[in-house]
Amino acid sequence: MKEIIVSSGFLAASFFAVALVSADQTDKEFEEMLESSLRSKGIVKAEEVLAQDEVQKQCSTSGVTSAEDMKAILDSQLATIVYPNDGKYLGDWKAGEKIAQSGKGRRFNDKPDTVNGGNCYACHQISKDELAYGTIGPSLYQYGKIRGNSEEMIKYTWAKIFNAQAFVPCSYMPRYGHKGILSEQQMKDLMALLFDPESPTNK
Ligand code: HEC
Structure with missing residues (x-):
């Protein structure tokens, strides 16, 4: 890829670069960058910050691309909700x-x-x-x-x-x-x- 970029002039190279880098490669490079640049400090643990649940993964990769996707997220997230046991909703x-x-x-x-x-x-x-x-x-x-x-x-x-x-x-x-x-x-x-x-x- 580098050879193509070098030999085809700066402007064309920018287009090539965009077109030729696959989404997988970009994702991999991005993940590596996050992992190498984020450090744990105090109570913040880098691995916990980077750990994503299924919905977070989907939202930061393919996102919501169909009505089925949307329904699946809404249903799974609605199922997590815990309402107050005492039926009281308003505090101070x-x-x-x-x-x-x-x-x-x-x-x-x-x-x-x-x-x-x-x-x-x-x-x-x-x-x-x-x-x-x-x-x-x-x-x-x-x-x-x-x-x-x-x-x-x-x-x-x-x-x-x-x-x-x-x-x-x-x-x-x-x-x-x-x-x-x-x-x-x-x-x-x-x-x-x-x-x-x-x-x-x-x-
Ligand atoms: C990082 C930004 C962010 C923070 C912090 C945040 N919200 Fe929100 N909130 C949103 C956005 C964006 C929406 C619009 C709907 C959506 O995208 O979920 C929203 C929607 C809402 C709604 C629904 C409003 C409606 O018209 O039905 C309520 C209620 C609400 N937020 C309450 C809170 C409360 C209380 C807090 C703090 C505990 C809070 N939000 C913190 C971004 C935020």
Whole structure:
């Protein structure tokens, strides 16, 4: 391949390079690059960061290419959801706001017992007072006010936070319950942040 590139001039070579490198080769080179450049540090283990489950593998290779693919992911992810045993979904919105704000946990400088945050503001607007929010996800400001608090809406929201891929295959949103990032109580507190009429989200 190199010979072809060298002998065919720079511009043509770029096209050849794109056309001739097979997807498998690119994937292999990319994997090697990840493995050689990522190092374990503190509580973060490179092999754990690189380990993908079946859905993650599919999302970073072929992706979703058919209705069957989509249904398979949605069904498998929906099956992971655990609803609260006591049937109570709403905790304390003040605690929820702190969890939404916190990006702590699972970083190399965290301790094994650091309590994880949700870092929700990294992707969502939630309460109006916080101006530093990301926009990868939709605004959740006035979530409860707009959506109401029917049983369906409460259960959908719980399930979305528990495993976002149960509704959007290959979603960018972390699967907080499924991956054990947040506890049941933390998720209840976030639910209160979204649904409690007294929460700044709904003011
Ligand atoms: C890395 C970005 C990211 C983070 C962090 C994130 N989300 Fe999301 N979220 C999304 C995206 C993107 C969507 C849109 C649907 C999808 O792609 O899954 C979404 C959708 C949602 C929805 C559904 C909204 C609707 O209109 O039905 C809820 C509820 C939600 N997120 C809550 C949260 C909460 C609570 C947290 C923190 C615990 C959080 N998100 C953290 C990216 C994120």
